[in-house]
Amino acid sequence: MNFSINTDVLLNNLLVSQKALSTKTPAPYLQGIKLEVYQNELVLITSNSDIAIKLSIKDESLSVERTGEALIPGRVFVDFIRKLDKGSVEISVVDNNVLRIHSHNTDLSLNLQNVDDYPEINFVMNDTPIKLDSKIMKGIIRQTTFATSNIENRPILTGVNIKVEKNHLLAIATDSFRLSQKQIDIKDEFENMNVVIPGRSLDELIKVLELDLEEILIHLNHKSILFEYGNILFQSRLLEGNFPETGRLIPTDFPIIIKFKTDDLAVAIERASLLSSKDNLNSIVKLYLKPDNVVEITSNSPEIGKVIEEVYPVEKAIGTPLKIAFSSKYFLDALKTFNSENVYVKFTGEIRPFVIEGDDDPDLIQLILPVRTE
Amino acid sequence: MNFSINTDVLLNNLLVSQKALSTKTPAPYLQGIKLEVYQNELVLITSNSDIAIKLSIKDESLSVERTGEALIPGRVFVDFIRKLDKGSVEISVVDNNVLRIHSHNTDLSLNLQNVDDYPEINFVMNDTPIKLDSKIMKGIIRQTTFATSNIENRPILTGVNIKVEKNHLLAIATDSFRLSQKQIDIKDEFENMNVVIPGRSLDELIKVLELDLEEILIHLNHKSILFEYGNILFQSRLLEGNFPETGRLIPTDFPIIIKFKTDDLAVAIERASLLSSKDNLNSIVKLYLKPDNVVEITSNSPEIGKVIEEVYPVEKAIGTPLKIAFSSKYFLDALKTFNSENVYVKFTGEIRPFVIEGDDDPDLIQLILPVRTE
Numbered sequence: 240m241n242f243s244i245n246t247d248v249l250l251n252n253l254l255v256s257q258k259a260l261s262t263k264t265p266a267p268y269l270q271g272i273k274l275e276v277y278q279n280e281l282v283l284i285t286s287n288s289d290i291a292i293k294l295s296i297k298d299e300s301l302s303v304e305r306t307g308e309a310l311i312p313g314r315v316f317v318d319f320i321r322k323l324d325k326g327s328v329e330i331s332v333v334d335n336n337v338l339r340i341h342s343h344n345t346d347l348s349l350n351l352q353n354v355d356d357y358p359e360i361n362f363v364m365n366d367t368p369i370k371l372d373s374k375i376m377k378g379i380i381r382q383t384t385f386a387t388s389n390i391e392n393r394p395i396l397t398g399v400n401i402k403v404e405k406n407h408l409l410a411i412a413t414d415s416f417r418l419s420q421k422q423i424d425i426k427d428e429f430e431n432m433n434v435v436i437p438g439r440s441l442d443e444l445i446k447v448l449e450l451d452l453e454e455i456l457i458h459l460n461h462k463s464i465l466f467e468y469g470n471i472l473f474q475s476r477l478l479e480g481n482f483p484e485t486g487r488l489i490p491t492d493f494p495i496i497i498k499f500k501t502d503d504l505a506v507a508i509e510r511a512s513l514l515s516s517k518d519n520l521n522s523i524v525k526l527y528l529k530p531d532n533v534v535e536i537t538s539n540s541p542e543i544g545k546v547i548e549e550v551y552p553v554e555k556a557i558g559t560p561l562k563i564a565f566s567s568k569y570f571l572d573a574l575k576t577f578n579s580e581n582v583y584v585k586f587t588g589e590i591r592p593f594v595i596e597g598d599d600d601p602d603l604i605q606l607i608l609p610v611r612t613e
Numbered sequence: 614m615n616f617s618i619n620t621d622v623l624l625n626n627l628l629v630s631q632k633a634l635s636t637k638t639p640a641p642y643l644q645g646i647k648l649e650v651y652q653n654e655l656v657l658i659t660s661n662s663d664i665a666i667k668l669s670i671k672d673e674s675l676s677v678e679r680t681g682e683a684l685i686p687g688r689v690f691v692d693f694i695r696k697l698d699k700g701s702v703e704i705s706v707v708d709n710n711v712l713r714i715h716s717h718n719t720d721l722s723l724n725l726q727n728v729d730d731y732p733e734i735n736f737v738m739n740d741t742p743i744k745l746d747s748k749i750m751k752g753i754i755r756q757t758t759f760a761t762s763n764i765e766n767r768p769i770l771t772g773v774n775i776k777v778e779k780n781h782l783l784a785i786a787t788d789s790f791r792l793s794q795k796q797i798d799i800k801d802e803f804e805n806m807n808v809v810i811p812g813r814s815l816d817e818l819i820k821v822l823e824l825d826l827e828e829i830l831i832h833l834n835h836k837s838i839l840f841e842y843g844n845i846l847f848q849s850r851l852l853e854g855n856f857p858e859t860g861r862l863i864p865t866d867f868p869i870i871i872k873f874k875t876d877d878l879a880v881a882i883e884r885a886s887l888l889s890s891k892d893n894l895n896s897i898v899k900l901y902l903k904p905d906n907v908v909e910i911t912s913n914s915p916e917i918g919k920v921i922e923e924v925y926p927v928e929k930a931i932g933t934p935l936k937i938a939f940s941s942k943y944f945l946d947a948l949k950t951f952n953s954e955n956v957y958v959k960f961t962g963e964i965r966p967f968v969i970e971g972d973d974d975p976d977l978i979q980l981i982l983p984v985r986t987e
Binding site for chain 1: 686689692693696697698711712718719720721722723724880881883884887888916917918919920921922923924925
């Protein structure tokens, strides 16, 4: 194996590649990057227990003298390429088990692992992938993944449930204290799909979707899902099991509806949450819709003090006065998913789940369970 | 106590103030900020075991209705003021033991501590402070403090020794493996001074020197040193004990001198250091001045591989070929203190301390002890 390539081109691809690099693993080969060098193509493969990434590089700066493949230590290779001067880098295997990296006055030799140790990874493409606008895919991930559970006692809740029926896509995440649901209509009709993708995989996928490309293709298989994005194949395992039926959890009748300017509400809750607890994780704030249509957001810590925020709804609230308490973190997480200038907070009662919706975010629902206070 | 002030003015001063705020302390009053409100002045006082800061605010936005003083919880107060909308904030003591902060639609009540619990802090000014260009003071801190020891077994080495004799200032820091020495000439003659200032205090002081002011005044007392910078009084305790005589440690005769482009040398050592160890802290690299005047920087890890960097000196090196090994971290720390395009690395022998000096950094010496290798 012997080739040269522009250093920046290699680095930009490695930065994608390393998203699937294991740093802590009992299997040392998963800390490696598999290089496959063909006549006009360099392929980088990385994988960990959740995801696998395959990058195909066919850059004009790639010049291949000898094809071949190698398994190289990932972290040190990426760090090194990152520190190289601009220009070209030559990479070759010498003495069968040493990778030589040469650029300008720099000469690095890396001990190779046995490439035969690397597992065969099947990146399974099918003929009828689902086509999505990549901005929409990023939106789905951003608006739902945060609501997955990070506790492993109900593994299925650590994933986002994505269902496609005809030209309709539904994405749902819930940790059983809150729920995020996004619906979108897609252009064409595709085969039905109902999968649960690990939230961790989607957190990595969204970082990869940085190229200026319009489209992402989704190939579904039995145990995995493959996202095709330009020269990137990003494959994730799927979670097994049945995602809970959440449709009936979302109320449809809301006797109380308050319309807020999103920023006003966010900043009031942020300030109120400063008081409640040191880590802000379990910081409970109270919302009180007063008869005079002013909303008070309050929080109280016997040791430190109390805060009262007055927020003026954009228009007269629908419904009766109401007092409700909730996690400020959950509320702020949910608010951040909206692009809307105004949001509607919709209640069915003081101890019933409530819903946030936005003017300019059609088909996005954020649901939060209130907490009981004394 | 009852006053109002522009929120940004208060916040900018609080951000300085909080540098002396204790976050972990058995003495709760040290987590507090002492407010003193006079007719035309707001004073903020904070202190911890190393430093004390007193800020005098005489802003035109300050409007005092009732003078007084209070001891307020520091962290939550700063966090809250940071989150306030722009404009004015009213601050008053109500019911004797509650601080009320009111701005726009926000109302915060904070339980006060007893202001009498706060220790009397004497900010001691004298009539003949040393006057320094504040840029020079920042330079001294940046170029020396990093070389202090962070191990407490020789407490005196955790500080920077600053000596003033006539119009001559000498700053020295050493952790016994490396030494940094900066000399400067000051305009006027001042009283002699020989103090050791905790490195931690100087790390905070440099963050405070962000105002656009030319001058800093240094007031020296028996047990403390007070820096006066605009409306800021920054006082630090001094370390007791004798700072070691380091003059004789610095060689003066250098049979081997190599002149490098600073950036070339830095990047070569950075790349070489990637290989040696995971934390890079004890990463040892070797420098080899070859007979052909090329310098090789090498590093070797039996498990991972090896790197060879060739660096071409700016001009023909003085002296014989040489091999020497050192901590890449110490070398890079030292290199970063130079503003010079070129540096001279000066050797007396393979196991003797060596020195780095710069073209455009007069009177700055960085000394490093080499390490023995196999």
